[in-house]
Amino acid sequence: MTKVSYGQALQQALDLALNMDERVFLAGEGIGTSIHLDPNLPTYGLLNKYGSRRVKDTPVSEAAIAGLAVGASAMGLKPVVEVMFFPFMTLAGDMLVNHAAKLRYLSGGRNAFPLTVRVKAGVNFGAGAQHSHNLEAWIAHSPGLKLVFPSSPADGKGLLLSAIFDPNPVVFVEEMLLYWMQGEIPEGDIRIPLGKARVLRPGSDCTLVTYGGAVYTALQAAGTLAETEISLEVIDLRTLVPLDKACILDSVRKTGRLIVLHDATRFCGFGAEIAAIAAEEAFDSLKAPVMRIAAPDIPVPVSPPQEAFYKPAPEKVVTAARALMAYAQ
Amino acid sequence: MTKVSYGQALQQALDLALNMDERVFLAGEGIGTSIHLDPNLPTYGLLNKYGSRRVKDTPVSEAAIAGLAVGASAMGLKPVVEVMFFPFMTLAGDMLVNHAAKLRYLSGGRNAFPLTVRVKAGVNFGAGAQHSHNLEAWIAHSPGLKLVFPSSPADGKGLLLSAIFDPNPVVFVEEMLLYWMQGEIPEGDIRIPLGKARVLRPGSDCTLVTYGGAVYTALQAAGTLAETEISLEVIDLRTLVPLDKACILDSVRKTGRLIVLHDATRFCGFGAEIAAIAAEEAFDSLKAPVMRIAAPDIPVPVSPPQEAFYKPAPEKVVTAARALMAYAQ
Amino acid sequence: MPDDGLNPELRRELYTKMVLIRKFEEKLIDLAREQARVIGMQILSVGQEAVAAGVVKALEPDDVIVSNHRSHGHLLAKGADPKQLMAEIMGKAGGVNKGKAGTLHLCVPEINAIMTSTVVGASPPLGVGAAFAQQYRRLPHITAVFFGDGAAAEGSVHEAMNLAALWKLPVLFVCENNAWAGAQCLKDHSCVEQIVKRAAGYDMPGEAVDGNDAEAVYRLSVKMVGHCRSGKGPALIEAVTYRMRGHGEHDHGHYMDKTVLAQWTERCPVRRLRERLAGEGILTAARCDSIDAETVALVESAVAFGDASPFPEPEAALEDLWIQ
Amino acid sequence: MPDDGLNPELRRELYTKMVLIRKFEEKLIDLAREQARVIGMQILSVGQEAVAAGVVKALEPDDVIVSNHRSHGHLLAKGADPKQLMAEIMGKAGGVNKGKAGTLHLCVPEINAIMTSTVVGASPPLGVGAAFAQQYRRLPHITAVFFGDGAAAEGSVHEAMNLAALWKLPVLFVCENNAWAGAQCLKDHSCVEQIVKRAAGYDMPGEAVDGNDAEAVYRLSVKMVGHCRSGKGPALIEAVTYRMRGHGEHDHGHYMDKTVLAQWTERCPVRRLRERLAGEGILTAARCDSIDAETVALVESAVAFGDASPFPEPEAALEDLWIQ
Numbered sequence A, B: 001m002t003k004v005s006y007g008q009a010l011q012q013a014l015d016l017a018l019n020m021d022e023r024v025f026l027a028g029e030g031i032g033t034s035i036h037l038d039p040n041l042p043t044y045g046l047l048n049k050y051g052s053r054r055v056k057d058t059p060v061s062e063a064a065i066a067g068l069a070v071g072a073s074a075m076g077l078k079p080v081v082e083v084m085f086f087p088f089m090t091l092a093g094d095m096l097v098n099h100a101a102k103l104r105y106l107s108g109g110r111n112a113f114p115l116t117v118r119v120k121a122g123v124n125f126g127a128g129a130q131h132s133h134n135l136e137a138w139i140a141h142s143p144g145l146k147l148v149f150p151s152s153p154a155d156g157k158g159l160l161l162s163a164i165f166d167p168n169p170v171v172f173v174e175e176m177l178l179y180w181m182q183g184e185i186p187e188g189d190i191r192i193p194l195g196k197a198r199v200l201r202p203g204s205d206c207t208l209v210t211y212g213g214a215v216y217t218a219l220q221a222a223g224t225l226a227e228t229e230i231s232l233e234v235i236d237l238r239t240l241v242p243l244d245k246a247c248i249l250d251s252v253r254k255t256g257r258l259i260v261l262h263d264a265t266r267f268c269g270f271g272a273e274i275a276a277i278a279a280e281e282a283f284d285s286l287k288a289p290v291m292r293i294a295a296p297d298i299p300v301p302v303s304p305p306q307e308a309f310y311k312p313a314p315e316k317v318v319t320a321a322r323a324l325m326a327y328a329q
Numbered sequence C, D: 001m002p003d004d005g006l007n008p009e010l011r012r013e014l015y016t017k018m019v020l021i022r023k024f025e026e027k028l029i030d031l032a033r034e035q036a037r038v039i040g041m042q043i044l045s046v047g048q049e050a051v052a053a054g055v056v057k058a059l060e061p062d063d064v065i066v067s068n069h070r071s072h073g074h075l076l077a078k079g080a081d082p083k084q085l086m087a088e089i090m091g092k093a094g095g096v097n098k099g100k101a102g103t104l105h106l107c108v109p110e111i112n113a114i115m116t117s118t119v120v121g122a123s124p125p126l127g128v129g130a131a132f133a134q135q136y137r138r139l140p141h142i143t144a145v146f147f148g149d150g151a152a153a154e155g156s157v158h159e160a161m162n163l164a165a166l167w168k169l170p171v172l173f174v175c176e177n178n179a180w181a182g183a184q185c186l187k188d189h190s191c192v193e194q195i196v197k198r199a200a201g202y203d204m205p206g207e208a209v210d211g212n213d214a215e216a217v218y219r220l221s222v223k224m225v226g227h228c229r230s231g232k233g234p235a236l237i238e239a240v241t242y243r244m245r246g247h248g249e250h251d252h253g254h255y256m257d258k259t260v261l262a263q264w265t266e267r268c269p270v271r272r273l274r275e276r277l278a279g280e281g282i283l284t285a286a287r288c289d290s291i292d293a294e295t296v297a298l299v300e301s302a303v304a305f306g307d308a309s310p311f312p313e314p315e316a317a318l319e320d321l322w323i324q
């Protein structure tokens, strides 16, 4: 185990993958030569180490970058391409959703697209709605794409390695504001299987399901709640597609209460799916309504107090958990 | 009242809007001169009637078509543009989601985008996943866009008129296979307000929430169920954003049971939002689990038996309703 | 290596391929009329056979093609099995894609036709990705990408060309300018009459050619394929041709000028080549007739194969999405 | 009508505008260093002021501009209030967009700067839409669209140009080629050295100009604006200039060649115009100094205005999305 930042953990995964498999290459805008000179960024130093054949800076052309990944993966390569910020995923949408996700299926299983798309998510860096807009629910609603959204350095490394070597197309979401967060990671090619959630903090009163940066909002709230003897079980999904339904349902059946939390907007967000699954498959265990905590249904504003308002705060989780505990059917 | 097809009803709305307001213009691929010579298509005959200044055939350029709508509406026009099939919405996504939906908000309310995007949805025309892929959940998860999905000629006409004259950007989904379905419509500029659902068939045992072409699946199931004395209340949402939550909740509080039905795929589909709302806000009225009936999480295959398999059938609703009635907590 | 001299054998092969495409698609015209024998839209390349035959003849078997919604000709020219193709177009389990693709997304890996997309403008970025893999793996192969004059208006085509030229990828862009994008004629959807004008904007060679002359298409293709294969980057061919039918068989072309159509019918690429080869004594009329008859028989056997194949099981729709 | 002769008054105005842009942004450099006085990235046009000033001077007040992420210069040139702009960049309630836009999405309707997008490549299709409205309403106005050399690789730019040229829309495309797209220099992201080469592919006039010479930019703009306004369709200007700082103030330009930067510093557009006007006796050095000093004072008062303005209420984030 070594202690590195989330960004460095991702970097190690990229480095290992490049090192282990000649079929892996990276491409994206400024992933080689970057305006940022920060060793905590995932692609830092890789151009120097692997050269411009394997680490490719591209023009500002999201559709072509995604097309590059689709076409190259159809030929057996393992592209790892970057879409800089989640809102720009719209520009890569046709290539990913209509091609990477569908063409294998339509071919009757005759081709394959073992590609990975890395994309940055997150609010609270003051750039506003055209840079900050978590669209994981779009990807999750596109059959044929896997979807990973890790919250820690160790998960980041292990899941990115799994994503890169998964034979299916994977969208890998990086929580930008975590790049500098430190954590222990194992050395070497240690993979974490896609599709396995993790109980980050066991609890008995109420289940909280979340992922990505919101995990820390949840843990903070769990700490506060513990002071007043409410025991919150925090589940980090890690992979959104395929979803570890068993982990969620086991927990809800145990606690009888469910809060879903994410930084994306509420309406038709990923939380709706989790809530729906609980209402369908754990209905008889539920002792109280399901609660979703999410961003309000607005674009991300730039002004700091408003951007802070946008992002769900731990206090909202605390209030929700208390309300659920107080609920009498 | 006159009897016309769904397509002709939409046509009347377009015709009226063009006639009433000089600021309205239409643009899209083949909306003027079309490969289809069918009076049931919404834009049939309008080029002849209004000329090429107001009814504009465009190049095959979805981003430019959407950009045209955004830019022209910012200047006070009321564009009604067409994206031919839902999957091609991916190509217009940046202009609609990052611009039409966000720029007014980011401007602090200083501009406006009174545009309408018409798009065709539907399976069962044998074209496969690159033509058939209902993405209404994407739009619904994009704050700043209204979303309409009418199921009948009268609704189509009344809602399209409201959409065109709404000061906000609206995505208007047309259920392609209904174009030829006949129904009564009122004459003249009769509008149906956005955001109002409709109870299509009152019932007391179980609520079914749906929209678009799936409404007919629901009604057929309701008929079958009535034979065995299960009374299904069928709600046609008509507008998905803004959502008529009150109508849904009133019904669920009355029946205590909820089925959600749509032709889009299940995972993170619009049905998840409805199910989540029920689990949050009508929990104490629910007598049984919520059930979602939707397409399986696969792309739309071409082969007829498989395409038929993809589309949720009335029998699934019947089975679900019976299961809910038999459910004992 | 393809012979870049047009020897008699090669010319006969060109003719044979074109007849195959024509007869195959003429059969589809019939089948489309008989409801439910073929699935979905039938988007045919009748009149454009010389482009598919001429370009593909200039490729090696290991070269890759990426096709669009009007794909039958490209795939047959590359060597796709007419039986499996026909069964697929019928939506049958014996189809090359088990019935999941139908006519619009045919994928035939065994002939290196790895992707077909019916999203207009998608083939160029897909093909650029394939060509990248060829360059990356230092293969001597190239990728040929087919797209239409209508597709040339899509942003994806621009991005693909810039990237290909910037990285000197071995991709041959083949714009089949058939004068139509749906019901819009060229002057209604393109600001330039010649798409090939755009090549200069990417510092890549571009040439237009009579797309109804298979030999001319072949000759230009050999040159451009040579350019791509030599590592000098992409090239653009604009094959000027004409869509002899409606956009698809559901379109009766009410907006098409019958005089213009008649003029292009005069220039039918199959007949032209036949007459030329007959004139030069390379194929006798009798030999042509027997090629035609053999092809018709081949196509009939493809239809019989398709008819005999069952539809896939409905539940098999759940297969083929994920690799475990 | 703008005078297309470069009379002394106009030349003085050009200078004054450029000084305003330069001083405004130099202040932002300071503020960006003092944490939390300005919000988000500061993407400045230092060194590119001649493009904004020259192009906008050739426009009428009723003409529209659509800008991109590097917008301050365009907006100030068009007449945006520095106070409200500064307050907005600080995220304050008194900002031109109530703090919601920050630096990247400034919208200033009163000067017909109706949209700014930080999505690279978005300004051309947005501007084409605006120009369509001008043509549709038979207005005598045009739309000028600013975008970068990096943006030229986006598909949206291609679609916008084709549509504008096809419909002869009154839109002036202004490509500010500042040699960089983030940390990628032109030869690493574009297959052509001159973006203007692409104009021919749309049958529209296109000319490159020294983007560090405000008078040359103005002269070419007058010509191109005239073309657009006369109903002949769009035109493309490529203003060749240089980004004198990092991509934004968070970027210290470690990848930039200091020698090249020094060469371009020699060609500073503000100094060049000042020296030229002084040399010709149009502005004395003293007058220049007093313009500079007045501008600094103006900028300081803008900062004071911004400082004095409160942050918006958090809950006001819920406003301004929908029109009821």
Ligand SMILES: Cc1ncc(C[n+]2csc(CCOP(=O)(O)OP(=O)(O)O)c2C)c(N)n1
Binding pocket: B029, B060, B062, B084, B088, B091, C069, C070, C118, C119, C120, C121, C147, C148, C149, C150, C151, C152, C178, C180, C181, C182, C243, C247
């Ligand atoms: C992105 C997208 N937009 C629209 C369509 C509908 N469409 C199918 S073919 C076609 C015309 C294409 O014209 P062209 O590229 O010239 O090819 P051709 O049909 O003439 O062979 C259109 C608009 C589509 N399939 N994909």
Ligand SMILES: Cc1ncc(C[n+]2csc(CCOP(=O)(O)OP(=O)(O)O)c2C)c(N)n1
Binding pocket: A029, A060, A062, A084, A088, A091, D069, D070, D118, D119, D120, D121, D147, D148, D149, D150, D151, D152, D178, D180, D181, D182, D243, D247
């Ligand atoms: C669609 C999109 N992709 C990527 C980015 C990130 N980005 C911001 S500015 C920039 C470079 C743009 O270069 P150019 O168009 O030349 O403008 P300049 O910054 O040089 O003024 C990039 C890649 C973005 N904002 N939008």
Ligand SMILES: [Mg+2]
Binding pocket: C148, C149, C150, C176, C177, C178, C179, C180, C181, C182
């Ligand atoms: Mg065509």
Ligand SMILES: [Mg+2]
Binding pocket: D148, D149, D150, D176, D177, D178, D179, D180, D181, D182
């Ligand atoms: Mg630049």
